[in-house]
Amino acid sequence: MNEVNRNVLLEEITKAVFEELQKQQLITINDWKNKYVPISVSARHIHLEQEHVDILFGKGYQLTKYRDISQPGQYACNETVTIKGPRGMIENVRVLYPIRKQTQVEVAESDARRLGIHPPVRESGDLKGSAPITVIGPKGVVNLEEGCIIADRHIHMTPEDAKRFGVKNGQKVSVEISGPKGGIMHNVTIRVKDTYALDMHIDVDDANAFGLKGNEFGKIIP
Amino acid sequence: MNEVNRNVLLEEITKAVFEELQKQQLITINDWKNKYVPISVSARHIHLEQEHVDILFGKGYQLTKYRDISQPGQYACNETVTIKGPRGMIENVRVLYPIRKQTQVEVAESDARRLGIHPPVRESGDLKGSAPITVIGPKGVVNLEEGCIIADRHIHMTPEDAKRFGVKNGQKVSVEISGPKGGIMHNVTIRVKDTYALDMHIDVDDANAFGLKGNEFGKIIP
Numbered sequence: 001m002n003e004v005n006r007n008v009l010l011e012e013i014t015k016a017v018f019e020e021l022q023k024q025q026l027i028t029i030n031d032w033k034n035k036y037v038p039i040s041v042s043a044r045h046i047h048l049e050q051e052h053v054d055i056l057f058g059k060g061y062q063l064t065k066y067r068d069i070s071q072p073g074q075y076a077c078n079e080t081v082t083i084k085g086p087r088g089m090i091e092n093v094r095v096l097y098p099i100r101k102q103t104q105v106e107v108a109e110s111d112a113r114r115l116g117i118h119p120p121v122r123e124s125g126d127l128k129g130s131a132p133i134t135v136i137g138p139k140g141v142v143n144l145e146e147g148c149i150i151a152d153r154h155i156h157m158t159p160e161d162a163k164r165f166g167v168k169n170g171q172k173v174s175v176e177i178s179g180p181k182g183g184i185m186h187n188v189t190i191r192v193k194d195t196y197a198l199d200m201h202i203d204v205d206d207a208n209a210f211g212l213k214g215n216e217f218g219k220i221i222p
Numbered sequence: 223m224n225e226v227n228r229n230v231l232l233e234e235i236t237k238a239v240f241e242e243l244q245k246q247q248l249i250t251i252n253d254w255k256n257k258y259v260p261i262s263v264s265a266r267h268i269h270l271e272q273e274h275v276d277i278l279f280g281k282g283y284q285l286t287k288y289r290d291i292s293q294p295g296q297y298a299c300n301e302t303v304t305i306k307g308p309r310g311m312i313e314n315v316r317v318l319y320p321i322r323k324q325t326q327v328e329v330a331e332s333d334a335r336r337l338g339i340h341p342p343v344r345e346s347g348d349l350k351g352s353a354p355i356t357v358i359g360p361k362g363v364v365n366l367e368e369g370c371i372i373a374d375r376h377i378h379m380t381p382e383d384a385k386r387f388g389v390k391n392g393q394k395v396s397v398e399i400s401g402p403k404g405g406i407m408h409n410v411t412i413r414v415k416d417t418y419a420l421d422m423h424i425d426v427d428d429a430n431a432f433g434l435k436g437n438e439f440g441k442i443i444p
Contacts, residue, residue, distance in 0.1 A: 109403075
């Protein structure tokens with residue numbers, strides 16, 4: 001068994017055992033409960049406002065569910081769009097439900113380079129002065145003057161989670177990652193809401209740089 | 223002036239001022255001299271053994287210089303190859319001079335995913351059991367049973383630099399990066415040699431994840 005397969009196997013075993021322990025409510029080790037968060041990798045995606053659904057997919061079009069994502073009530077849609085910048089375009093960018101007040105495109109820096117755009121690192125929803133981008137759907141095109149960002153690293157959690165971790169909504173924490181390309185991510189935003197499920201979201205560049213597949217845990221450093 | 227332009231301008235000014243201070247030998251702030259290292263981003267590339275130069279480019283072919291790189295005596299060649307894995311191929315992979323004892327392909331995790339291979343994170347030259355890969359040149363093809371790695375993060379320096387930083391050859395240090403996607407990279411290998419120039423080398427995934435263009439400085443944390 002080579003080094004890579006061994007690591008993959010170890011990760012899978014660790015995850016399975018952890019999930020089983022969670023099910024059986026056997027995890028009492030404070031270090032886990034009070035410090036570690038599961039990590040998910042967010043690929044590039046788009047949140048749409050109603051007007052833009054109408055333009056891109058046709059008036060009155062209803063988005064359809066592809067699969068659930070980690071946050072309750074949100075899902076990835078079957079619908080995708082193409083995004084375009086001055087240098088290039090990227091196809092098959094997944095639309096995420098629900099509808100938002102303002103269309104928001106989330107990319108990684110590697111995507112931004114392909115597109116030839118310079119999106120700022122921002123919290124979701126903070127779009128003022130963010131990068132312009134063109135969105136192309138099967139029925140129409142939307143030229144956004146602003147709306148494209150590199151999403152900040154963030155952790156969704158409930159008020160109970162926040163209490164346990166000793167953190168507050170909006171607080172910036174650091175998160176430590178183990179492994180051969182391990183390290184610490186700074187400027188990770190805590191997002192607290194009753195309806196959230198505990199999950200840290202990073203982009204594909206972070207995942208690749210830190211050697212993460214999206215089934216690992218990170219350690220919160222307040 | 224928007225946020226991005228402001229950051230780019232600030233970086234450029236900081237770099238220019240720092241270089242001028244170095245020229246004038248005016249930098250006496252210990253924090254800079256004893257802790258900070260310049261960072262370069264290594265794109266995917268290949269080091270070739272002589273036999274493979276002969277196969278890929280023709281018997282007796284001499285590699286030609288494209289441009290110097292940060293380490294004295296080493297340079298990027300005009301010659302490029304295509305690398306191929308089970309899932310895909312990547313063209314225009316730069317050959318680096320000088321000739322090595324064993325051919326070595328260095329990619330980032332994002333490249334590895336495109337190719338469909340699983341290279342380990344390794345120090346340069348440590349190729350035993352590393353990933354297989356196919357290399358295609360204008361005159362021939364080489365199927366490597368091993369030779370492809372994700373290069374470890376590392377810092378080249380002279381013995382004088384090592385003394386000043388208080389580190390030793392082979393030591394693993396951490397390096398802190400500032401900025402909105404800042405953080406700390408662990409497992410950064412110190413490489414000491416008389417002929418080295420002080421420079422930290424990271425791959426493209428690290429650069430994208432930490433928001434680095436390759437003209438910044440990192441802070442060594444022993």
